[in-house]
Amino acid sequence: MSLHDRVVITGLGAVSALGLGAKALFAGSLAGRSGIRLWPPEAGIWAAAPVPGNLGPVGMHQLPAHVDRHVGLATLAVREAMADAGLENVPAAESASTGVYWGTGVGSAATVEDSYGRLHAGQRARPLTILLAMQNAAVAQIALDHGLRGPQLSVSQACASAAAAIGEAMLALRWGRAERIVVGGSEAPLLAGQLLAWDALRVLAKADTLSPEQSCRPFDRRRNGLVLGEGAAALVLERESVARRRGARIHAELCGYGNAGDASHYARPDPAGQQRAMELALQDAGLTAGDIGYINAHATATSVGDAMEAAAIRNTFGDVQKSPSVSSTKAVHGHTLGAAGALELVITVLALARGECPPTAHLEETDVEGVDLISGTARRGPVLAALSNTFAFGGSNVSLAVRQYPAND
Template identity: 40%
Template structure:
């Protein structure tokens, strides 16, 4: 059997509702800022997690018209990560690209259908290459001039985590030395918002001037706020990183996946627990070693209870003292990008020894009775190992473990 390689994260790029870079995003989360707000003149009618940063600096308008916002979002995060990584041309050419997205270029697709029916004016857009789900990965690989591989995963809300996990496996098992992996999503259109409304999973907006529509694990929670964003991580074998003098942010030390096999919409605690257990087993880890868990926790009534039950199933008595938090109250639910953003935040939390809070938490649900790091960030000087949960509609579960280097 081939010897497994140690895999480290050496650079991170992000675009989220609370920051245009990874550093801005993490700092804002630790400060307890909320990026969910009204998106004026959008026709959406609900508060959402919108990326306010300029995600297309230097992109020629003619080129931008041939790309959906999801591709621009992914390119922005990839550009930041690659600039921080400082790779040479040969290293870029051998860099694999792995991107997760829930739906791909749906904004352009919606616009094309509306233009066809005369609802909006037609624009000179090449719809097929702009709308195809693998467009973000293809464009990033083209920019890198990569001849390795460019893969796309569309496993709903776990897609970004799956992309990172599969890139991790490629490097660990010796197929690649370096990869760029993460997720991107941009679906804030009236049409898509109406589709989500059908499922009755979106949170009720708070009173004017107040924050906190999405309140994971809280009593009287009503659902999630739809969001957009992207996160891309540079992964390398520890040997490759050391040879070029790159300082690791954290080590990826476990990856577990499972499929609920039960219902297309309702999650299952056994399936989620299986993914967490497989992640720990993959890294040769025990549940008692985990110091922090970044939860999927979208803020739906049933979902948060099921995840809490799954955590208890895996961690036993340790679950009662394990810090668990969700960042979805701060940025909303970025669907296919969520797992990547949360994995990136978990890696940075391990590196810095501080974990983000669960915003707007209100006790009262007796089925959600863990330590959810309510309200304010928590410094954890002894933080060495953390887990990030990501669960997708359709039953796809992906869990990543990060260790301090």
């Protein structure tokens, strides 16, 4: 076993406001078809991006009844990713070398909210509250579902949780700690307590009651805040030698990971930290700025956040002959907090594979300069390498680099 194995992506799975499946996520993003609606349905107070209630024959009704909603969403995404990788049944001999790394920001928020509701109503807590609410509940459920006895890691790094989990999984595979890792993130924050807390922070978009699906407008002059979404995404990562030995289909190579802190402010981003994360990802991947053809931006549709990321991209790619195309797909699937890095990496990988980069939906008039934003329709053309940015409150910045496989080097 070579300690210099590349890390490849052999399975993709997702569930989001755009429906069940990685294909639904990518198709909706490519078409600029928004899953945002007024929430809750009976009151329409906020704009939000919920997972549709009807997910077809493999819907939520088939999930274990005892898990928190975010864990249920994780289960759906992992089920698809494992099937996509041809690993519905992991051989017993490979179980101990197949790990689970997972990211979530607010975790089992529904369980916590239910527990406090019972407390205030003078009722007993549910017997399984601790097990449902523990931060590694998704990791435990995924491992149980698929009989995976390899290394485990649960990451909570606010909105960068899933992205950091993916990066750490890549490092673990490079170092030979495992041969395969199922990794991703999940979030289900569409709860009164969560929405009220985010509203108090004054970063939520005011719902567009006439066109609620257009409430999230990254990079657009008319933006007025972010829209919370729920969802999950999973990727199967393998050492290249392991994937090739079993004849697996390889979607792309996960080749770079940058993780950098701001240490400047809880909420105001610092473009220097974001730039450092991108540069570290490029360095780790052995890529130059000129190799990057597409960036899936973190851009959440806050004026400060969009401007700071645009500055970081300009500073990182300002000297290249051809600037990378940039878009934020949160305009259609919302901000899924700790799951964002996984959902958006799935989109980025499929953009590489299909040669089509999704637009920033609802972008009509931008107020950022020096960035090649995709608006209107998808942009076609070969992309050999791409970055997926995920930045978080607390000054946590993660950038992941992927390239086509086999790499042309």
